[in-house]
Amino acid sequence: MNRRIRACVALACASLASNAALAEALTDSEAKHLFGAYGCNACHAVDEARIGPPYRAVAARYLGSAQAELDAWLATKIRLGGAGSWGFVPMVANPRISHADALAIAHWILALERDAQRRPGARAAGATE
């Protein structure tokens, strides 16, 4: 990633992080609606590997990081796309997704493992690389 793109991503992340606390927790039904409306389900599913990684694998990989920053980072990734985390094929940018919806989606995805960890008897956190 060149310097200019890095700077843009950093700025966008910073901006989103300041709003991260405002991210509304989506219900499963609301999340499903957004995945359909924005075409996320054309590449991803909760547990199934489609074109991109399952949401649960994304959540597991980043488990343990600071929540607000991670929500903001993933939201930025959803909107701007990018490559490197899951192979060399880039994920498309999704500029139609608003900042607020991207944050809410990111929060919902990452909560898949956070919430599981909070439940009694949850397995130890760990990356699934």
Place this chain on the structure above:
Amino acid sequence: MGRARRNEHTARAPRSVLAAAVGLACLLGVAAAPPARAQALIGRVVSASDGRGVSEAMVTLTLRDGARGPKAITVFANARGEFRLPQGQRELSDGAVLRARKLGYRQVDLSSNVQGPRSLQLYLEPSSDIAGQVPASAWLARAPAGDEKNITLASCSSCHQLASPRMRAYAAQIEAVRGGPEGDRRALEEWRRVVRHEAWRTIVKYMRSLHYSVFPLESATNLDAVDWATAQNADLNFFSERQGEIVARYLAAHFPASTASLARDAYSYGAALGVTEQTVIREYAFPERALVRELVPAPRSRSLWGADVRRNLIVRLDPESGEVQEISVAFDGSTGPHTIVPDDDGSLWVTMVDNDQLGRFDPKSERWKLWTLRPSSLQESDSLGGAAIVHDMSIDSRGHVARDGAGRIWLTMVGTNQLGTLHPETGEVAFTDTNRIAGLSPINHLIYSAVLDAAGRRVWYSQVNGFVGCVDTTTKAVEKLVPFAEGEGPRRMARDDEGHLWVALFGSGQVAKIDMATATVVSKLDLPDRSAAPYAVTWDAKRRAVWVANANSDAIYRIAVDSNAISVIPLPREMAYLRQIAVDPSSGRLVASYGNYPEGSGPSFGVVIDVGDEASR
């Protein structure tokens, strides 16, 4: 499964009146007062360097949100650079913005919000970089021609512009990928080639599952209703497995590595502009969530009528006020109104891609009558394999619904590569097989439009991935076939009054003229931009012209049929993704809309064009 079933249904339309423009105007207290008389806005577009007039510059007045009438009005400067907008004096002092544009130039003095002058000057200067000015098609202008390019254009442009801003952004992402073998330049080049190929192959996969976005969000036919293997099944797509691989390979090899800049001489319209100082383009805003693919006039109606494929409704646009009324389809379920065609009595016939519906809406009674057309060969499934996709209906030379000698309307059935027939009075429905091409599933053929001959004895059909053919309406046998090479992409057709069938060749950027008596191609005309993806053609008897609606070139082409001369009407908006053009018989105006998939990805406007020629007066 959730697919609703009914054979015939009549109901009053549940209405929800949007009236966005007028509603806002009322809030602002504008509608209560009589509309002020429009004052023409006169000005000049001049070169910033020498003060000379810039001819054929496009001047657009964009009105403030909520203003009555169109959202934007565009005119063209004459040879001295002078322009005359039919209105604008009052609007300029009320938040409207005025801009001048010309390919190869940039505006250097934005004369917006100027108070009160009766004459304005807008300044342009030559620009060496035209990347921000060119249509999507420009990025393929120098890519190698041939079948692979045609297949790529025909496959991708069915749903979005090629190369759309999102495609260009993705190409930049591919180039930004880092890694690969170090120290060996050839190995690194090979690695980068693999990255490009795999990335575009991934996009082809993505597009396969996005086929389900053709249906309304509420549809039972959706990605959550099918397993992943079914979602990716090329036999249920508009392009085959083999074609998808050709697309990925072509894009990997030829999509520009950078679209950040474009030299001034790298793109031109390719033909003379067909505009005058009387040409006026009016654009009417639809809601952002709308996806109005087509807009048509209808006999005895001052309104324009559009079909919104994603919201299960049709729209009624008042071109005077800009008011948009939304009229839901009277059906208990998702419908996806796709093609809208008037009949001679002023009713609107609407094919629907979901739940196998054909509808007729009577504007006077505001009642719908619906018919179900479902071939028995279709599987019961919420996948694309279970969808009839009622697509286009038989039309005459005016673009009105046409019936055969027995009173039947003929329809193309994308799901089964068949023609359907409906007798509206008896409700009788039947289906007829068309030609099959080896290696293609029924839906892969992408059977598209239907045109009835003047005698009503033969119905002509097109297949985007196949041929043009005709069926005898009495025997229902395929009588003649006109072969086309893979990728040429015969899409929408029109018939003139002299026995010719005009066919938009979506992939090859041409228009074919077929002698309907002999089923032979009389000529193939190269369009000014071969990457334009011509979607539809329309016969204009008064002008003796064929109008060409293009997906990729942000322009309309006019073919003068007596000379085969082609001229260009550039459109004032990027991503002006056109599907169909209708000619208003009383005014000679052209009527169209921008319908980008998915909704919200591009401008959502109805378009009305005063051509500004003899036939307009």
